[in-house]
Amino acid sequence: MNDDCIGFPPSVDEGCRVLVLGSMPSVKSLAEQQYYAHPQNRFWPMMTKILTGKDVPPAVYEDRLRMLREHHIALWDAIASCKREGSLDSAIHDEIGNDFSKFLAKWPRITTILCNGGKSFQCFKRYNKVLLAREGLTIRQMPSTSPANARWRLNDLIAEWRKALSIAKLPL
Template sequence: MDTHCVGFPPSIDAGCRVLVLGSMPSVKSLAAQQYYAHPQNRFWPLMALLLTGAAEPPADYGERLHLLLSHHIALWDAIASCERVGSLDTAIHEERGNDFTSFLAAHPAIHIICFNGAKSYQCFRRYNRPLLTRADLTFHQLPSTSPANAKWRLPMLAEVWGEAILGAPPTGKLSSRSTPRRAPRASRG
């Protein structure tokens, strides 16, 4: 039986220049009322590695959000609500997108939008096509940090995500035996 899912409000302040968008929080995240609460999701370890070089993110959820905000990174989801069984993006249907036209008007410092996985980008594109043509915005469709995306190990994610969020991959902290394929950048039209 489908479950009606409603996402969280954004985590943002006036200084944010980067917006990371997921699709819809997982069942575990919804129950905890925290972004990326599933212990196998690599989002928080990835952010700790990229932003501080630490192997582990802060244990406290408030400190995790502060870590992002202190680096001018906002967090939200492309989907405001949907019907879904379980947590997989492939199970999402009857979604309603968040209003990014109003959101970006209220937060004009945002210039980089990163999509955590294909579903996030697909939903954003479906409901916000005119925004994709804005010359002041850069879009990055990135590999998902979900445990369901096991082929992307943390070092591979860090290289691609680091280029999108920081403008360059982290230096001296990672090594990977294989070179990841670059995630396609979202088209502007």
């Protein structure tokens, strides 16, 4: 059985300079209608530590999104829709990519795209070839915050993502 998955709209405002891209929200995230809702995903603890120094993310989802936007970070996914059984990126097929040319035209201050894991990076490259050579746009594959990426501990993720956000000249 293949489930149809439809992604979320982006969380972005005019101040955003970095876009963090997932692949497609997990089954739990789709059910909750929240990015990174799976309790074992390290995205929110990692970003909270990097951006605020605190260990516990805001309890309210909209406060989590606001925390990112206040630090000039937008959030979206490389895939607009797909078929997938379960939550693993390896199970994704029949995907349709989001339109990043249109997105970046609307949000021109975004100059860095950080892909949260290999599938996000792979899909972004596949559907946005013209953007790969765009002057002034940095696109980077980051280690996934997914619980499936067990070889990266939280402290390692924090160090790697902090470095990428520093290179993007975000106030941390």
